[in-house]
Amino acid sequence: xxxxxxxxxxxxxxxxxxxxxxxxxxxxxxxxxxxxxxxxxxxxxxxxxxxxxxxxxxxxxxxxxxxxxxxxxxxxxxxxxxxxxxxxxxxxxxxxxxxxxxxxxxxxxxxxxxxxxxxxxxxxxxxxxxxxxxxxxxxxxxxxxxxxxxxxxxxxxxxxxxxxxxxxxxxxxxxxxxxxxxxxxxxxxxxxxxxxxxxxxxxxxxxxxxxxxxxxxxxxxxxxxxxxxxxxxxxxxxxxx
Amino acid sequence: xxxxxxxxxxxxxxxxxxxxxxxxxxxxxxxxxxxxxxxxxxxxxxxxxxxxxxxxxxxxxxxxxxxxxxxxxxxxxxxxxxxxxxxxxxxxxxxxxxxxxxxxxxxxxxxxxxxxxxxxxxxxxxxxxxxxxxxxxxxxxxxxxxxxxxxxxxxxxxxxxxxxxxxxxxxxxxxxxxxxxxxxxxxxxxxxxxxxxxxxxxxxxxxxxxxxxxxxxxxxxxxxxxxxxxxxxxxxxxxxx
Numbered sequence: 001x002x003x004x005x006x007x008x009x010x011x012x013x014x015x016x017x018x019x020x021x022x023x024x025x026x027x028x029x030x031x032x033x034x035x036x037x038x039x040x041x042x043x044x045x046x047x048x049x050x051x052x053x054x055x056x057x058x059x060x061x062x063x064x065x066x067x068x069x070x071x072x073x074x075x076x077x078x079x080x081x082x083x084x085x086x087x088x089x090x091x092x093x094x095x096x097x098x099x100x101x102x103x104x105x106x107x108x109x110x111x112x113x114x115x116x117x118x119x120x121x122x123x124x125x126x127x128x129x130x131x132x133x134x135x136x137x138x139x140x141x142x143x144x145x146x147x148x149x150x151x152x153x154x155x156x157x158x159x160x161x162x163x164x165x166x167x168x169x170x171x172x173x174x175x176x177x178x179x180x181x182x183x184x185x186x187x188x189x190x191x192x193x194x195x196x197x198x199x200x201x202x203x204x205x206x207x208x209x210x211x212x213x214x215x216x217x218x219x220x221x222x223x224x225x226x227x228x229x230x231x232x233x234x235x236x237x238x239x240x241x
Numbered sequence: 242x243x244x245x246x247x248x249x250x251x252x253x254x255x256x257x258x259x260x261x262x263x264x265x266x267x268x269x270x271x272x273x274x275x276x277x278x279x280x281x282x283x284x285x286x287x288x289x290x291x292x293x294x295x296x297x298x299x300x301x302x303x304x305x306x307x308x309x310x311x312x313x314x315x316x317x318x319x320x321x322x323x324x325x326x327x328x329x330x331x332x333x334x335x336x337x338x339x340x341x342x343x344x345x346x347x348x349x350x351x352x353x354x355x356x357x358x359x360x361x362x363x364x365x366x367x368x369x370x371x372x373x374x375x376x377x378x379x380x381x382x383x384x385x386x387x388x389x390x391x392x393x394x395x396x397x398x399x400x401x402x403x404x405x406x407x408x409x410x411x412x413x414x415x416x417x418x419x420x421x422x423x424x425x426x427x428x429x430x431x432x433x434x435x436x437x438x439x440x441x442x443x444x445x446x447x448x449x450x451x452x453x454x455x456x457x458x459x460x461x462x463x464x465x466x467x468x469x470x471x472x473x474x475x476x477x478x479x480x481x482x
Contacts, residue, residue, distance in 0.1 A: 022385060023384065025378060026377045026378060050383075135400045136268060143263075143267050147260070150391055157378075159378060
């Protein structure tokens with residue numbers, strides 16, 4: 001993903017600026033730009049929590065500076081049904097679509113968020129290259145600005161996700177075989193066997209087990225087998241001979 | 242999507258409860274459940290803005306009641322690297338993956354969010370059916386709870402998005418033909434023609450024009466053609482005969 005700045009245009013409430021800084025940092029963003037913001041004091045810092053660095057490094061720029069410094073500028077606008085019909089705010093993209101639009105851009109990208117009470121002006125929106133609208137309920141489509149910043153950052157974040165190792169197909173097959181011998185061991189009726197094994201395959205297939213979980217299930221089956229042998233020493237003997 | 246409740250477990254700050262109610266309503270959710278919450282007063286109402294109905298209809302339930310009332314319970318947990326290795330909080334799904342997991346569920350689903358200072362306890366997480374973790378920056382992975390609620394609601398929302406009519410392929414072909422005759426009209430050199438038309442097709446293809454935009458471009462080309470004819474009346478005459 002390209003470098004992305006979050007630009008708050010004339011924010012009115014310092015708490016929102018602090019919350020925006022926090023949620024930016026949550027998703028790995030640090031370039032915060034403020035255009036003619038309200039005074040920022042203790043409340044902004046309190047809302048930023050451990051993102052005070054983002055807040056303190058925020059740059060104050062004019063609109064003109066924003067438009068000359070960034071190569072691709074995205075206007076984040078509220079979802080007004082009326083806006084859909086007007087080319088000022090149309091066509092618009094969801095945050096996920098914006099991600100696709102900008103992921104191959106090599107350049108500086110800015111996302112503009114408007115004032116809490118009246119968003120971005122038509123004139124500001126007209127100058128932007130792309131329009132981003134968060135799909136929201138027609139009953140109450142106006143998000144708090146820091147929530148809008150959060151959702152856009154969430155979509156545009158390029159974070160590695162922790163991985164867990166899914167069991168290989170071969171490990172799963174060995175588990176199904178073990179289940180089959182286990183069913184044998186407990187005298188599960190032959191005529192039901194095929195359906196029961198299929199159901200086991202369906203259940204365990206859709207749960208997508210990790211390697212560790214597969215080995216835990218093997219362990220439980222083995223432990224049950226041992227107990228059955230201990231309680232039937234004759235049988236155990238038979239197995240060992 | 243199934244019915245989905247947002248459950249806040251022992252929230253500590255009434256502002257967060259109000260913000261959570263607001264962002265729920267933004268994405269069309271209204272079933273807010275509170276387990277042993279802090280007192281809710283004017284600040285909660287102020288933060289809820291036009292979602293005071295969600296706040297006022299919130300139900301106070303015990304954990305036991307939550308677990309008996311909902312059939313599928315998802316624990317929303319922070320992204321701690323340590324947690325990935327422990328089966329209490331593993332495997333986990335991103336909000337988008339949770340959407341896929343629950344979209345075909347016919348039943349009552351609850352998403353649990355923990356306390357601001359220490360999240361959900363291991364014991365609470367253990368009882369849940371699925372774990373949801375929002376992928377976040379290792380530098381600062383702890384989201385404000387209302388931002389976490391917002392991102393989960395954004396992913397789980399089932400909102401129709403406003404549609405705009407993309408131009409049909411046939412309309413696009415007519416536009417490319419028009420461009421070709423226009424290039425003729427302005428004596429664009431033949432040897433460059435093929436590449437220029439290809440570039441036009443590339444540019445207009447990736448912009449995915451709406452029907453209305455196509456007709457505007459036709460209009461501009463036609464207007465330019467008229468002007469050229471007016472300034473060269475002889476030529477115009479030739480065309481008309």
